[in-house]
Amino acid sequence: MQLGPLECRLPARTPAWFCGLDPIILFFLLGVLSGVAQSDLRLPPQVYELLSILLLLSIGLKGGVELAAQPFAELFPQMLAVLVLGVVLPLLAYPVLRSMGRFRRVDAASIAAHYGSVSVGTFAVALAYLGSRGIPFEAHLPLFVVLLEMPAILIGIVLARGISKETRWGQVAHEVLLGKSMVLLMGGLIIGWISGADGLDPLSPLFFDLFKGVLALFLLEMGLVTASQIGSLRRHGVFLVAFGIGMPLVSGLIGAVLGSALDLSVGGTAVLATLAASASYIAVPAAMRISVPEAKPTLSLAASLGVTFPFNVVVGIPIYLYYAESVHKVLG
């Protein structure tokens, strides 16, 4: 497969297949290898939390600063379309999981919700990927993350239970809308928007200069977590692996087409494709555990963390950029 316009910038001594691999991906692979080899390497959970907080704020602030210029009203149609995407994706995934995967209703609904929602870690890697290739993208992409996180959870609950009175909808909405990642992303966006680039200048050593280093450490830990899923995957069989790769390839394409239809740039389209292709491993599992407790949490996490996250981070993102370029050529 032609992975698009990846020029090899690495020196000649590196093996060819490493070509185009960002060092942050090498950190991820280091984590996976250490985990598989049963090293005792482990980041303390508190460090992981600090890293997530920094990433979320960085992404939000950056987006907010650049949003400053933009007339806000123009974004509404895009925002609406992205919300619809978050509803459609789990509805696509569910029948596949039921019929081909033969999962119980609750499990299919829960997995579908994971894949309809998003992973901020994957999003950050996509931004870094485009950044290091000098491909521009829209400033308001973090807004899409915020918009995509929630709808799939509601759909997942409805798929599992119907529109049951037992579900405490208000509480579910509260927990998702005010979940840590939403608050930090939105908060960052707003602070960035108010303060502008000059105002944020004294904060940039922490939030902007360290961004890629922080992302590298984050991916090291994600690699360890990915490795810890392999046992679970082995138990749950080959369908889950196939779904974990096939689903993002399809939803990434849907995202790319939508991005292009919404007139996003090639970079923005690639990121929307990545978001569509990514699967949640934080907000959705937490919500499902409480709202659909009969669903087995190990199934969806094995797929999301054990298959889809590594797939997207290592080979998916270049593919979604290729999608974006192709779709733009065809539709543009």
Added chain:
Amino acid sequence: MQLGPLECRLPARTPAWFCGLDPIILFFLLGVLSGVAQSDLRLPPQVYELLSILLLLSIGLKGGVELAAQPFAELFPQMLAVLVLGVVLPLLAYPVLRSMGRFRRVDAASIAAHYGSVSVGTFAVALAYLGSRGIPFEAHLPLFVVLLEMPAILIGIVLARGISKETRWGQVAHEVLLGKSMVLLMGGLIIGWISGADGLDPLSPLFFDLFKGVLALFLLEMGLVTASQIGSLRRHGVFLVAFGIGMPLVSGLIGAVLGSALDLSVGGTAVLATLAASASYIAVPAAMRISVPEAKPTLSLAASLGVTFPFNVVVGIPIYLYYAESVHKVLG
């Protein structure tokens, strides 16, 4: 009210009342809002500790470096005056708390001790505030923090118990003098003083460049903590809120007059006013819990964290700068 020389540097699109708000204050407000809205956002305690350690060392090192030039002996009169300030403030607060607040003796003594002592977080915000306005201040201000932390605690204990033999004075002194914040501030001052600017140069990316970002995260957490005090405040009624705002307005003025009398610059005067106006929420509560256990810790924390800290950080500091400028005009 005329808040002094705050020019609005923010772009036209921002609402007028945001004018002059540093992004770090926006982080604080984000924390308060998230807390009030019951978001699950929370910084791990270990991260909070790391942030405090970095802030204390940064402040100490910075002060130490610039102290280098100064002839030490000249500072003694100032240091003595500041110690006296730390004795006078709780003695002023106590009768007000007893008569108007109708607090039990132990509670009045404990709250008075909190308000006689200082908050390093508030101090850091004041430095950032002056820094971003280019207002110069004396290098040895961190020394004042060190000097102000202790006396109010001793006064508080005496107010609660008289000069009782039961109090283990030695232990109280030991715990305060060798408390974490004292050691880091003094240690930073001394290391900065010995090493000078050149010697510290390789440390500046961590301790100086990241300062404002670290302060932003710290204030995010402080905002969450402030929000968690609101319940407690509601129980303890309106007097505590009035005291939490009135007391700093008075003690800030005393601090400003003293600063001007000691021939501090306008910036230095504003900082001394801020220190006088700030209330402790770390060292004093810990000391009171052991030395005056009958005092209710929720009372003093609700006032200090729930009222005075947010008041000082958001509107107090500009007022204290205004105090400093006015006093200098009158007395200078």
Added chain:
Amino acid sequence: MQLGPLECRLPARTPAWFCGLDPIILFFLLGVLSGVAQSDLRLPPQVYELLSILLLLSIGLKGGVELAAQPFAELFPQMLAVLVLGVVLPLLAYPVLRSMGRFRRVDAASIAAHYGSVSVGTFAVALAYLGSRGIPFEAHLPLFVVLLEMPAILIGIVLARGISKETRWGQVAHEVLLGKSMVLLMGGLIIGWISGADGLDPLSPLFFDLFKGVLALFLLEMGLVTASQIGSLRRHGVFLVAFGIGMPLVSGLIGAVLGSALDLSVGGTAVLATLAASASYIAVPAAMRISVPEAKPTLSLAASLGVTFPFNVVVGIPIYLYYAESVHKVLG
């Protein structure tokens, strides 16, 4: 004693004996003093872990980047010689500990293993020391750390038990080879080697710019730990102190001679001497606790953390540089 080419760069006001003390050493001393004075200052263990992870990755990455140029095959003889050093040092220490120290067999074996292995913290201080004096050293020194960590552990176990069938050698090897510090050092080396200086550029604010600040915080904590060993030392008497100073002075000399014989630069020789002189306080104690449980862990930690680490960091490293220069003059 003439400590070599230490010019005093500090301003005249500093006491003479501080001359040449890097601020990071002042952080260490601050930690020791705070600990001795029983301050409640303490870094959370998770922060300590974050600092170690950053240090190990920084050292690895830096080495890897500069290794890029080097033809790998040339290093093999050096690597072999360093492995032999790791076998010889504990064999030298053991008889001394048995006969002069009168330790039980298991204790002597365990202490010997600690001194045959290495301390990455000491290594980092040595690099910073040479760096701030502008003395160049070989890029592949981190490889030596990796090579020296393991052999002494195996020797220690054999000294304690003979070549017993009960020892699960495979597991011991697995735990050491895949121990956290090995994985991070080797991983950093490899990632640095693959990515090269340009590839790592976006990571340098975290891993390179912050290096010395991170090292300063790390040494602050190490100072506290050192102070906590003093009680233990008092119990175990004067021999342990003498050994903790004498052993590194001897093994440092052996390391210096070996470095010179291997044609290392003066800087590289000084670092190899430092590695030889340093004693483990992480990997070896963990391995010994499981493989030689009869050995008292307090003995070896008191010597390694309470005596040798502070000795090396404060006065040892300049001595080993002096060794390196002298040996180079004699042999070169």
Added chain:
Amino acid sequence: MLNFLPRKLLTIVTESALEPLLKRDLERLGAEGYTIVDARGKGHRGSRDGSWGNASTNIRVEVVCDAATAQAIAAHCKKAYSDNYGMIVFLRDTQVLLEHEGED
């Protein structure tokens, strides 16, 4: 002189995700207090060692209460949670120190 009262000590080990729900339940069911500690462990539903793979860690909740309350809490846990969440509930007698005279 020292008054100890006979009580039950009920211990529940379960998934951390249940903490907010369980706290509400305990208050509703009449517990006068509880103590919670973070834990890890293994049981019929496999290992929960705090790594992500297990989605979460455990909590160990301890309630000192009278026999009826203990029964009510245990019954509620069984009905509401034990089908879908990792959980073990165990009970024993204890004696609690009466803090203030005339308290019981």
Added chain:
Amino acid sequence: MLNFLPRKLLTIVTESALEPLLKRDLERLGAEGYTIVDARGKGHRGSRDGSWGNASTNIRVEVVCDAATAQAIAAHCKKAYSDNYGMIVFLRDTQVLLEHEGED
């Protein structure tokens, strides 16, 4: 073959601020050992969930000792701390494994 000795198991849940004082007390009152765990909880004095608002977290202290020592510790806790600090003290019988022959 295995020797278990009858003992008391005393548990104290109280504010973390008391840890240094309590440790000193336990040794003075003859406890041969103790085990401490960080905890959070709720009781008569409200919720102590580790957020700052509650000024601190709790500790859960466990002491295996003979009946007399348990009584002494409980009595001391009641007298010295229970008026001003959040605290619950409870007691039960246990059997402790004798580690070395001829120890008791």
Added chain:
Amino acid sequence: MLNFLPRKLLTIVTESALEPLLKRDLERLGAEGYTIVDARGKGHRGSRDGSWGNASTNIRVEVVCDAATAQAIAAHCKKAYSDNYGMIVFLRDTQVLLEHEGED
């Protein structure tokens, strides 16, 4: 209605370094589950307060099991570890809630 079964509750407090070994042992000796909590403490071998000087912290391991398994675990701990590692093992009766009918 609620079925509680009589069981033993075995608690082991020991050095954290033993956690991986102990987990393997527990499974081999037939424990159906266990719960582990990080702890600190003091005993015959001195204070283990989590500072480095003590090389490590403690863990507190709790096993609900039948009497025979409890005996087997205690015996193994005594034989394999108690000479060289800080450790206390204590036992008491408990009643465990039967989660699913027809389980025992």
